[in-house]
Amino acid sequence: MVLNIKRASSLDGATINVQDVLKPFDHQVGGHTPFTSLPNGHLLKPCEEREILFYQKMPKILKSIAPLCCSTIQGSSVSTLDDSCSNCRHHQLENVVIPESIEGSPILNKRKLSKNFIVLSDLTYRMKSPRILDLKLGTRQHGDQATVSKIACMTAKCQATTSATLGIRLCGMKIPFLEQNSQNFAPNFAPNSAAPNFAPKSEISINKYMGRSMDKTDLFLAVKQFFDVPEAVLEEVERRLLGIRDVLCGADGVRLFGASLLIVIESNFSDSQLPIDNLVRIKVVDFANATFGGLQGDSFYDGRDDGSILGLETLLEIVKGKN
Ligand SMILES: [Zn+2]
Structure with a gap:
């Protein structure tokens, strides 16, 4: 069957067959609506209008801790944002047609297509074996x-x-399984009955339901296992987390309700061509319920977001191993 393309929303340049381009994103964790991979390190995220508005009006101070938002798609209207990535700025993003209907697509069937999307930078771009924590x-x-x-x-x-x-x-x-890292994958994380017993030499995967059942000990064990990485990489993690905490401490009136911290680390340390500061990527994501400055009739908040900062402090405590 042929794709039934009703909406021809082009990002730039010539058209590519949507089936060649829109592939489900392999590295998604957490409980989000399905993302789609786009060319040149981009992700297509279905969203509500409010998240588009958040990205469009995002306070400058938050931009360094959020993924780049290159384009927004509202119905048939596509806008490229001023601070899009260099690929987009230099018009190297291949054209993508986002169909209004996905009838007949072997890849996308059973997936409801949203009216609104954001095109975000993909934190796993060019990583061979990313480990991902949400x-x-x-x-x-x-x-x-x-x-x-x-x-x-x-x-x-x-x-x-x-x-x-x-x-x-x-x-x-x-956490992907890698032969050379197999020492890192001893089944030392054994939380309560809702979580699986991890066999050594297999991928480790924890979903949001397991996450909800964790107490402090379970959480610390799991996160420590995630951060079982070379010391130099861990130092980079700590540096990034401190940077995000400092931004949040200075972000007056911002409340990151419902947002996540997304941490991506290349597991394939020995083979990776990436410089060490690019082996670690950490961003705050999911701004559907976040707010600042009375966005869309929300309350006005004063001062810093103590709840989010508490989360960063907890994570720094785990990373520094003070427990
Ligand atoms: Zn871009």
């Missing part, structure tokens, strides 16, 4: 516009998990 950040996850029942549900989830006390909750984790 930590929900902060002690509160609901946005100001949440319904009463949603507030109750999300507050209960925070209270029942490590979110409320530690400011982070494991939302997804993947």
Whole structure:
């Protein structure tokens, strides 16, 4: 069958067959709507209008800790943002047609296609074997516009998990198996019954449901296992986390409700051609419920986001091994 393309939203240049381009993103962890890989290190993320607005109006101070947002797609309207990546700025992004309907696609069938998308930089770009950790950040996850029942549900989830006390909750984790790193993969993480027993010599994968069932000890064990990397890489991690914490400390009035800290590290240390500062990529993602400056009728907040900063402090504590 042929793709039924009704929406011809082009990003630039000539058209490519959507089936050659839109492949499900292999490295997704956490509980997000499915992303799609685009050429030249980009991801297509279905989103609500509000997240587009957040990226468009994002306070300058947050830009260094968020992924680059190169384009926004609202219905048939595609806009390229001023601070898009160098690939986009130099018009090297191959054209992508985003179909309105995905009827007949062997790759995309059963996936509902959103009306709105953002095109973000892919943190795993050019990594051979990325290990990925998605930590929900902060002690509160609901946005100001949440319904009463949603507030109750999300507050209960925070209270029942490590979110409320530690400011982070494991939302997804993947560590690829690599023969040369097999010493790192002893099954030393054995949390309560909801989590699997990891066999050595296999990929490690933890989903958001396992993350919700973790107590502090489980969380620390899992995250320590994630950070079982060479010392120089760990130093880079610490440097990045300190940088993000400093940004958050200076981000007056910003509240990162529902956002995640996404940490990507190249596991294939010996083969990687990447310089050490590019083996570690850490960004804050998922701004659907985050707010600043009364965005879309939200409350105005003063001072720093203590919940998110608590999460960074917890993570720094784990990385520094002070427990
Ligand atoms: Zn770009």
